[in-house]
Amino acid sequence: MNNLEFTALVGACSLTAGFLGALTGLGGGVVLVPLLTVLFHVDIRYAIGASLVSVIATSSGAAAAYVREGFTNIRIGMFLEIATTFGALLGAFIALMVPTPAIAIVFGAMLLYSAYLSGRPQPVVPVDDHPDPLATRLRMNGTYPSLDGPRSYYVHSVPTGFSLMFGAGALSGLLGIGSGAVKVLAMDQAMKIPFKVSTTTSNLMIGVTAAASAGVYLRRGYVDPALAMPVTLGVLAGSLVGTQVLVKTRTRWLRLIFSAVIVVLGVEMLYKGISGRI
């Protein structure tokens, strides 16, 4: 394959991944690394480098729109970013040391887990109207716009959320993904933050988390410009279009298909990792 064909094919795949990722809410970054390694035989280190910068692009692009709508809680995001950025630095340094089959195995397990998370019915989190002293001291409680005017909410279990966020950051730095699924899990389930607030705040945090490890990857020579170019532009364009049509379509079937793709890629990554062929 020459550079022109490679750019066109990788660009088209990234566009599709970004589009489906935005439409299903699962994020496009999660399928990029396995797609590049399995389909295009790209070394997993180059794939992670390219995926990581594309994650920054989609997160910043989407966050720009969400922040203005007033759902994003900048204080919650900033406080938890302490955990995610330290985690991301740690993850990036681990990635430099462990052999690539080990990274592939972690990646495969993560793919299967996120497919499981998206497949199971969302547990209903009981509303807790008692303010938590630590969250109150950290000024995390806020309001979000609703049809009946601003609605207030209380944040809970800050230490649990903070620890989960450290893990999310480490995964992001290790695998070059946004790990939005873990971030939403921490905020939505553990900290009992309203869904729309946790998804938009998670989106804002993804860019900062990825930026914390991107510098490490760049200096170690993991970021190849000719590969990152079609990946970043493709995913960015795809996700922007995906967010536009999000409201108009029913996504249940798409979610199912996309989850199936994730399962197949997850098994493939596990197999490649265990057999050491990566």
Added chain:
Amino acid sequence: MTRADWTDRRVETIVGTLLRAGVILSALVVLAGGIVFLSRHSFEPANYRVFQGEPSELRHFRGILRGVAALRGRAIIQLGLLLLIATPIARVAFSMFGFAEERDRLYVAVTGIVLAVLLYSFLA
């Protein structure tokens, strides 16, 4: 609305604009670099099977800037990616000014920690 709420809303609007401008600018630079790269190297084989690591002139600011000055496609793409990485960092730096204006010392400190980690990773 209290003064702090008002400042919060204003900071959010500016943060939104900042993020959008950063992404558009870096995407345009990456695209320009891609066009230069493909106009010269379209028919060379693409091979990413074996990891060699990028040459040092594509890993550091100075090398990248030198390459941009020489109008090398790969260096221009890399500059676009640097701008992309810098966008959320600029967002965090700006938030710090917002918190300082609200005299929210706790969050000036929180933001300072995040900014320090980011700058360490970006510059060290």
